[in-house]
Amino acid sequence: MKNICFYFQIHQPFRLKRYRFFNIGRDHYYFDDYANEEILQQIAARSYVPANRMLLDLINQYKGKFKVAFSISGVALEQMEIFAPEVIDGFRELAKTGHVEFLTETYAHSLASLFDPEEFRNQVQQHAERIEMLFGMKPTVLRNTELIYSDEIAEQVYDMGYTKMITEGAKHVLGWKSPNYVYHAATRPGLKLLLKNSRFSDDITYRFSNYSWHEYPLTADKFIAWIAATPPEEELINLFMNYETLGNLQPAHTGIFEFFKALPRFAFENGIGFTTPGEALDSHEAIDSMLVPNTISWSDEERDVSAWLGNKLQQSALKSLYEVGERVRLCTDRRLKQDWIYLQSSDHFYYMSTKHFGSGQSQFSPYMSPYDAFNNYMNVLSDFIARVRAQYPDTVDNEELNALLTIIHNQEMEIKRLQSELKTVIGTNEELLVEKGKGKTTQKEK
Template sequence: MKSICFYFQIHQPFRLKRYRFFNIGNDHYYFDDYSNEDIMQQIAARSYIPANRMLLDLINQYKGKFKVAFSISGVALDQMEVYAPEVIEGLRELSKTGDVEFLTETYAHSLSSLFDPEEFHNQVKQHSERIEMLFDQKPTVLRNTELIYSDEIADMVYKMGYKKMITEGAKHVLGWKSPNYVYQSASQPQLKLLLKNSKFSDDIAYKFSDYSWNEYPLTAEKFMSWIASTPPEEKVFNLFMNYEVLGNLQPSHSGIFEFMKALPRFAFEKGIGFSTPSEIMDSHKPIGAIQVPETISWSDEERDVSAWLGNRLQKSALKSLYEIGERVRLCTVRQLKQDWIYLQSSDHFYYMSTKHFGIGNSNFSPYMSPYDAFNNYMNVLSDFIGRIKAQYPDTVDNEELNALLTTIHNQDMEIKRLEQELKKVIGTNEELLVEKLSRKKADKI
C-alpha cells in the first residue's frame, strides 16, 4: 500500500530592530517586538489557526486514517506563547488525537550543526524537552534546520541517540534512485532516512496557484492520480513543506484548504494511506544507503547551503558568532543565553544572501539589501560580544575556558551524585522512623 507522509515546518525568527553603530554599548535589547508580534498574529490568523482546525476535522472525520507531522522551532514556540497562544492550544488538540507526530530540531532553527557540534547537541536536547513538555510527546525523529544533512551530521545525530531522520531527496545525491523509499545513512547504517519528494511537495507548496503552470488548476483527484500511477514498488511519498503554505503562501482564496480537505477521500479511493515519519520508518526496511559527503538542504535548485554560506558577509558573520560559543556556555546570565539562541536563527544569514537579492525570495527579508542586513546584524553582534567578554574577557584563553567547563561539568556531576545519596539517606531515615513508630504502637498494645 502506498503511503503519504505529510510533514509541516513551523518557524518564525525573532527579527532584529534597526540597530545602529551608536547603539553599541548603550542598548542591549535587539529585537523588533512590533514586527514580530504583527507578523506572528497575521500568519496565525491566515494560516496556523484555520489549518489546525482543518487538520483536526480531517483526523476526526477519518478516525485515525489521516495523519501528519510537525517540526516547530523553539523560537517560533517562544513567540506563539506570547503573541498567539491559541496556535499552541490548537497543536495540543492535534497531539491528543494520537495521529500527529512532533519532530525535534535545533531550538534556534540554527546552523550549529555546521559550526559547533556541542551547541547542536544542546539545542536538539533543549528542543526535545520543550516539545515533550508542551505536547506530551518525546520526539524520536530528528529534522535538522532547513533539512541540512551530510554524513558528518549523520554521525552526530546517531551519537545523540537518534535512529530516524528526515532530509532532502537531492537529485545530485540520489542520481537515478527514487526518493519514494526508506534509506539508511552510509556513515551510520542504523540511522534510517526519509527523503523529501521535491516534485510532489513543490507542486503544492509553490505551483498550486500559479496560473502559468501547465497543470493548473491542481485538483485533489489529479494529484492522487499522479501518486497512484507511480511504479507499484514505490510505497513512500514524503511531502515536506512550510505550514504557511496553508493559507499564507497559498492564500485561502486559491482553494488550498478545499484541496487539502479533498485529498484524503481521493487517496483512500485509490488505496493510498497516510502515515507519520515514525510509522513509515518502523514499518519499512531501508533499500540502500545514501552517501552525502557534501552538505545538502532543501533550499534552491542547488539543494546546498549556499543560501546561508554563499558569500563573505555570511561566512564572516557566522564565524564571529560561533567563535564565542564556549564563552556563552560558561555564562549563567539568562538574558545573554536567550539572546544567544535568538541570534543564531538561520534567517539572519539568509537575509545576507546575494543569491536572492532582487528576486522573489528577497521579499521575505525586512532589509533593503543584503549589505543592510549584514551591517545591522554585525552591530547587534558587536554589542552582544562585548557583553559576553565583560563576563569572560579575551585574557581567558581557550585552554582556560575548557578547564573551566570541565570543572563546572565535574561539579554538576558531583552535585547530582550527592543529591542521589541524600535521597537514599532521607528514604532510609523515613523507613527507620516508620518502623520505630510501628514498634512503639505494638508495645502499647
C-alpha cells in the same frame, strides 16, 4: 500499500530591530517586537489557526486514518506563546488525538550542525525537552534546519542517539534512485533516512496557484491519481512543506484548504493511506545507503547551503558568531543565553544572501538589501560579543576558565566533603580523648 507522509515545518525568527553602531554598548535589547508580533499574528490568523482546525477536523472525521507530522522550531514556539497562544492550544489538541507526530530539530532553527557540534547537540536536546513538555510526547525523528544534511551531520545525529532522520531527496545526490523509499546513512548505517519527494511537494507549495502552469488547476483527484500512478513498489510519498503553504504562501482564496480537505477521501478511494515519519521509518527497511559528502538542503534549485553560506558576508557573520560559542556555554547569564539562541536563527544569514540580486529581493527579508542585513546583524553581534567578553576576563582562556568554573561550581560539595572529613577527624579525636579521660578516671579510682 502506498502511504502519504505529510510533514509541516513551522518557524519564525526573532527579527532584529534597527540597531545602529551607536547603540553598541548602550542598548542590549535587539529585537523588533512590533514586527515580530504583527507578522506572527498575521500568519497565525491566515494560516496556522485555520490549518490547525482543518487538520483536527480531518483527523476526527477519518478516525485516525489521516495523520500528519510537525516540526516547530523553539523560537517559533516562544513567539507563539507570547503573541498567539491559541496556536499552541491548537497543536495541543492535535497532539491529544494521538495521530500527530512532532519532530525534533535545533531549537533556534540554527546552522549549528555546520559549525558547532556541541551547540547542535545542546539545541536538539533543548528542543526535544521543550516538545515533550508542551505536547507530552518524546520526539524520535530528527529534522535538521531546512533539511540540511551531510555524512558528517549523519554521524553527529546518530551519536546523539537518534536513528531516524528526514532530509531532502536532492536529485544530484539520488541520481536515478527514487525518493519514495527509506535509505540509510552511508557513514552510520544505523541511521534511517526519509526523503522529501520534491516533485509532489513543490506541486503544492509553489505551483498550486500558478496560472501559467500547464497542469493548473491542481485538484485533489488529479494529485492523488499522479501518486497512485507511481510504481507500486514505491510505498512512501513524502510531502514535506512549510506550514505557511496552507493559507499564507497559497492564500485561502486559491482553494488550498478545500484541496487538503478533499485529499484523504480520494486517497482512501485509491487505496492510499497516511503515515508519519516515525511510523514510516519503523515499518520500512532501508533499501540502500545514501552517500552525501557535500551538504544538501531543501532550498533553491541547487539544493545546497549557498542561501546561508554563499557569500563572504554570511561566512564572516557566522564565523564571528560561533567563535564565541564555547564562551557563551560557560556563562550562566540567562538573558545572554537567550540572545545567543535568538541570534543563531538561520534567517538572519538568509537575509544577507546576494544570490538573488536583480530578480528582486527575498520576499521574506525585512531589509532593503543584503548589506543592510549584514550591517545590522554585525552591530548587534558586536554588542553581544562585548557582553560575553564582559562576563569573564579575556586573559583567561576557555580551558582554564572551565577548570576554574568547575572548582567554583563544585565548591559547596567540596566544602561539604571537607567538613564531613573534618567531622570524622574531630569525632575520632574526641573518642580518643574520651577514652584517654576514661583511662585517667579509672586510674584515679584505683
